Amino acid sequence: MKLKIIGSGGCVSTPRPCCTCPVCVEAREKGFPYARTGCSLLIEDANILIDTPEDISYGLNNAGVGTIDYILYSHCDPDHTMGMRVIEQLKMDWLEVSLGKNVQNPVKIAALPTILDDIRLQRTRYGSVLNYYEMRGLAETEALYELDINGIKIELIPIDDAEHVAIFLISDVHRKVIYAPCDVKPFPECPKFYGADLMIIGNTIIGETLKGGFALSTDNPLRNELFVMEEVVEIQKKYNIKEVIITHIEEDWGKSYDDYKELEKRYQGIRFAYDGMDIPL
Numbered sequence: 001m002k003l004k005i006i007g008s009g010g011c012v013s014t015p016r017p018c019c020t021c022p023v024c025v026e027a028r029e030k031g032f033p034y035a036r037t038g039c040s041l042l043i044e045d046a047n048i049l050i051d052t053p054e055d056i057s058y059g060l061n062n063a064g065v066g067t068i069d070y071i072l073y074s075h076c077d078p079d080h081t082m083g084m085r086v087i088e089q090l091k092m093d094w095l096e097v098s099l100g101k102n103v104q105n106p107v108k109i110a111a112l113p114t115i116l117d118d119i120r121l122q123r124t125r126y127g128s129v130l131n132y133y134e135m136r137g138l139a140e141t142e143a144l145y146e147l148d149i150n151g152i153k154i155e156l157i158p159i160d161d162a163e164h165v166a167i168f169l170i171s172d173v174h175r176k177v178i179y180a181p182c183d184v185k186p187f188p189e190c191p192k193f194y195g196a197d198l199m200i201i202g203n204t205i206i207g208e209t210l211k212g213g214f215a216l217s218t219d220n221p222l223r224n225e226l227f228v229m230e231e232v233v234e235i236q237k238k239y240n241i242k243e244v245i246i247t248h249i250e251e252d253w254g255k256s257y258d259d260y261k262e263l264e265k266r267y268q269g270i271r272f273a274y275d276g277m278d279i280p281l
């Protein structure tokens, strides 16, 4: 199985527009991997993309992606879905359309039933954006809990009974990977997670000192929504997970690509994602 981080950035990508902090200045100067697009992952040997942040096309071009057959969604939050127009960029050929020809091989869009309904609510004056792409033949949608492609099984595990957020369990005969990009606190109880080879997780405040020297107090409300590093280590231990990669890295954490490389030395079995990162398994 081969995975690739397309976007390792958070709700706010790096560089943040108009920001003159050292991290953004360096990212603007050096580009990838100092720059980070919004959070997304590619399951390379099945041509599956998970999530489409608004800067997804930059991420896909940087990672040299050749084919996308499926787009899966983790939840409907804008930082994971607002690049949905990539469907049009992948599939629309206005020249062919001008000759009356239809689109071949529409991209398949899949998610938990509730999440697909959530995404259909995103609309313009013309109605639901996703319905429009379906109507134009650019996309086909499917509500599902499990998908098997090229010997890779992808299970979409709802984090709670409301089923508005999914964690992905990606496995083949050799390996098992948890992908939990966003909105996964509290982390769900799931026996299937035990003994995973890898967990790629977002949702984490990284470090004690953040952008501009901001010190995170013990009662800061961000802690209710996001994990801190110690909590990720706890999840890793609890489920006996061999390796962890932290993604969805916010510009607010105030750290550069080099800072994360340095920070990795403090943790056993934990690395930090960057755009274009290859993860052979």
Ligand SMILES: [Zn+2]
Pocket (backbone or CB within 6 Å): 015, 016, 019, 020, 021, 022, 023, 024, 025, 251
């Ligand atoms: Zn900045």
Ligand SMILES: [Zn+2]
Pocket (backbone or CB within 6 Å): 010, 011, 039, 077, 079, 080, 181, 182, 183, 248
């Ligand atoms: Zn997010």
